[in-house]
Amino acid sequence: LAKTTQPISMDSYEGQEVNITCSHNNIATNDYITWYQQFPSQGPRFIIQGYKTKVTNEVASLFIPADRKSSTLSLPRVSLSDTAVYYCLVGDDSNYQLIWGAGTKLIIKP
Amino acid sequence: DTEVTQTPKHLVMGMTNKKSLKCEQHMGHRAMYWYKQKAKKPPELMFVYSYEKLSINESVPSRFSPECPNSSLLNLHLHALQPEDSALYLCASSQVRLAGVADTQYFGPGTRLTVL
Numbered sequence: 001l002a003k004t005t006q007p008i009s010m011d012s013y014e015g016q017e018v019n020i021t022c023s024h025n026n027i028a029t030n031d032y033i034t035w036y037q038q039f040p041s042q043g044p045r046f047i048i049q050g051y052k053t054k055v056t057n058e059v060a061s062l063f064i065p066a067d068r069k070s071s072t073l074s075l076p077r078v079s080l081s082d083t084a085v086y087y088c089l090v091g092d093d094s095n096y097q098l099i100w101g102a103g104t105k106l107i108i109k110p
Numbered sequence: 111d112t113e114v115t116q117t118p119k120h121l122v123m124g125m126t127n128k129k130s131l132k133c134e135q136h137m138g139h140r141a142m143y144w145y146k147q148k149a150k151k152p153p154e155l156m157f158v159y160s161y162e163k164l165s166i167n168e169s170v171p172s173r174f175s176p177e178c179p180n181s182s183l184l185n186l187h188l189h190a191l192q193p194e195d196s197a198l199y200l201c202a203s204s205q206v207r208l209a210g211v212a213d214t215q216y217f218g219p220g221t222r223l224t225v226l
Contacts, residue, residue: 041198041220042219043202043219045217087152087153098155100152102151
């Protein structure tokens with residue numbers, strides 16, 4: 001079965017670049033890797049999605065190595081409002097389940 | 111319109127009550143999801159509807175009963191809940207639900223449920 005592993009928490013400072021890595025073995029061959037952001041008492045919000053190599057949008061970049069066994073979410077120049085929990089989500093090729101990471105609590109300090 | 115709405119925002123119910131949670135989306139999505147989320151945990155998938163048919167039921171107790179009246183609406187009927195069912199209940203939708211593929215999901219704000 002697929003399993004995802006993320007750091008439980010991370011601290012950084014305003015203006016810094018933050019990288020959060022998710023390890024995911026047995027990811028579905030045709031599945032994308034998706035990252036979500038969640039603030040307290042709100043639903044998760046889509047950040048970015050990718051299949052391989054690098055994807056960039058207006059808020060983040062996603063780096064995926066060739067073996068696709070991990071992915072790294074990169075948040076450029078974070079601000080206090082980026083304090084949230086970040087989840088990676090992948091599909092499992094063996095049982096068609098969706099596998100959520102345990103979440104990384106990111107705290108941005110002034 | 112990229113919004114998923116959920117009502118009510120908060121719900122307090124006794125163990126003998128019957129209540130319903132409602133979810134609505136107007137993005138033309140054909141897959142809708144119910145999740146349960148406990149504090150400091152990731153969302154836990156409960157049910158998935160694909161083209162208004164229940165496609166996934168993650169061994170959820172029968173005291174939770176989902177219903178998809180049409181492609182825009184999703185209900186979760188609650189009956190005889192236990193205090194441990196207290197959680198944030200999230201609804202989400204996506205364009206499609208392919209087996210094993212995590213399509214981009216759009217989440218509602220959730221219903222905070224407390225069972226006394």
